[in-house]
Amino acid sequence: MNWDDTAQPADDTTGRLVGSAADGEDQAVEAALRPKSLAEFVGQERVREQLDLVLRAARQRGATADHVLLSGAPGLGKTTLSMIIAAEMEAPIRITSGPAIQHAGDLAAILSSLQEGEVLFLDEIHRMSRPAEEMLYMAMEDFRVDVIVGKGPGATAIPLELPPFTLVGATTRAGLLPPPLRDRFGFTAHMEFYEPAELERVIHRSADLLDVTIDTAGAAEIAGRSRGTPRIANRLLRRVRDYAQVKADGLITQEIAAAALGVYEVDARGLDRLDRAVLEALLKLFGGGPVGLSTLSVAVGEERETVEEVAEPFLVREGLLARTPRGRVATPAAWAHLGLTAPQSFGGGGSGQGDLFGA
Ligand SMILES: Nc1ncnc2c1ncn2[C@@H]1O[C@H](COP(=O)(O)OP(=O)(O)OP(=O)(O)O)[C@@H](O)[C@H]1O
Numbered sequence: 001m002n003w004d005d006t007a008q009p010a011d012d013t014t015g016r017l018v019g020s021a022a023d024g025e026d027q028a029v030e031a032a033l034r035p036k037s038l039a040e041f042v043g044q045e046r047v048r049e050q051l052d053l054v055l056r057a058a059r060q061r062g063a064t065a066d067h068v069l070l071s072g073a074p075g076l077g078k079t080t081l082s083m084i085i086a087a088e089m090e091a092p093i094r095i096t097s098g099p100a101i102q103h104a105g106d107l108a109a110i111l112s113s114l115q116e117g118e119v120l121f122l123d124e125i126h127r128m129s130r131p132a133e134e135m136l137y138m139a140m141e142d143f144r145v146d147v148i149v150g151k152g153p154g155a156t157a158i159p160l161e162l163p164p165f166t167l168v169g170a171t172t173r174a175g176l177l178p179p180p181l182r183d184r185f186g187f188t189a190h191m192e193f194y195e196p197a198e199l200e201r202v203i204h205r206s207a208d209l210l211d212v213t214i215d216t217a218g219a220a221e222i223a224g225r226s227r228g229t230p231r232i233a234n235r236l237l238r239r240v241r242d243y244a245q246v247k248a249d250g251l252i253t254q255e256i257a258a259a260a261l262g263v264y265e266v267d268a269r270g271l272d273r274l275d276r277a278v279l280e281a282l283l284k285l286f287g288g289g290p291v292g293l294s295t296l297s298v299a300v301g302e303e304r305e306t307v308e309e310v311a312e313p314f315l316v317r318e319g320l321l322a323r324t325p326r327g328r329v330a331t332p333a334a335w336a337h338l339g340l341t342a343p344q345s346f347g348g349g350g351s352g353q354g355d356l357f358g359a
Pocket of ligand 1: 021022029030031033034035040041043073074075077079080081123202230231234
């Protein structure tokens with residue numbers, strides 16, 4: 001394997017225990033925890049089945065696999081799947097990312113050094129520069145690039161033949177990809193958040209690899225707090241392992257997992273201190289809303305962007321908060337989650353719901 005750059009996290013949650021981007025410690029242990037084959041890859045049944053067909057068919061034909069686009073939130077296994085594609089095709093893999101390719105020349109250098117059949121993993125493909133993107137169109141379709149030599153009227157395009165390769169593009173924002181780029185992928189897989197039962201399997205598998213003893217209820221407790229994301233599940237497992245080692249006999253049970261994650265302020269539903277601060281302000285200071293984002297951010301003492309991009313997406317996904325044209329509104333589930341009773345006037349609990357949640 002060949003790393004071309006330092007992949008940047010797709011969000012700014014580094015440092016949060018429930019952040020979905022990889023931090024330094026994650027990067028160090030993730031290599032050891034990555035499944036090495038499709039059979040080992042937990043969950044994502046449909047994606048696995050479809051990808052299995054694509055790869056088997058290519059192998060039977062003795063051909064290079066079609067280009068693959070993987071879309072989905074950080075930490076769901078896109079890098080892992082790209083490595084699995086290379087392993088299943090018995091091909092080498094080169095790893096780079098959109099932000100690392102600022103000039104078409106950067107891309108030309110990578111493409112021209114690929115071996116036949118090699119997998120090129122391009123993380124955050126939506127962040128590539130426009131000229132590089134245009135070069136990629138031709139490379140994907142015709143296995144050829146035009147290298148421009150010189151400048152101005154004297155510039156000439158020298159065509160360069162490329163060996164057949166498989167591009168695996170990954171993006172957290174499939175909607176941001178220009179259609180001509182999207183159309184050049186033979187297979188597109190959308191990766192979903194994982195069900196708790198699937199995360200339990202991820203946790204048991206990682207516990208085995210890390211030589212940690214965990215029972216079924218302990219794994220279920222961690223899975224429920226992992227926000228549907230294997231990376232977070234693995235990170236929480238490591239923190240719970242520390243607690244079990246220092247405070248108990250090393251065995252992770254439901255009680256140990258709950259106590260450990262209580263210390264780290266990750267609650268039963270996977271909300272951390274910031275998420276709860278946003279919800280608490282919304283409920284206790286503003287009666288459940290609607291309240292504007294700026295006001296809410298001032299109330300929790302955080303930047304507007306932090307509330308909007310770091311806390312809100314998960315709260316919305318969990319059905320605890322709604323973004324409405326009149327401002328942020330708590331749902332009845334939010335009151336229940338914080339153990340509070342919605343005031344009589346709160347529309348979210350009764351027939352006024354249509355008012356608050358309506359477009
Ligand atoms: N289906 C899975 N089964 C087991 N482990 C998984 C699975 N998916 C992801 N993981 C684990 O989660 C961690 C993060 O996965 P990975 O780096 O592939 O995510 P990603 O989607 O590429 O994230 P990013 O968008 O931040 O690059 C890895 O350690 C990997 O072992």
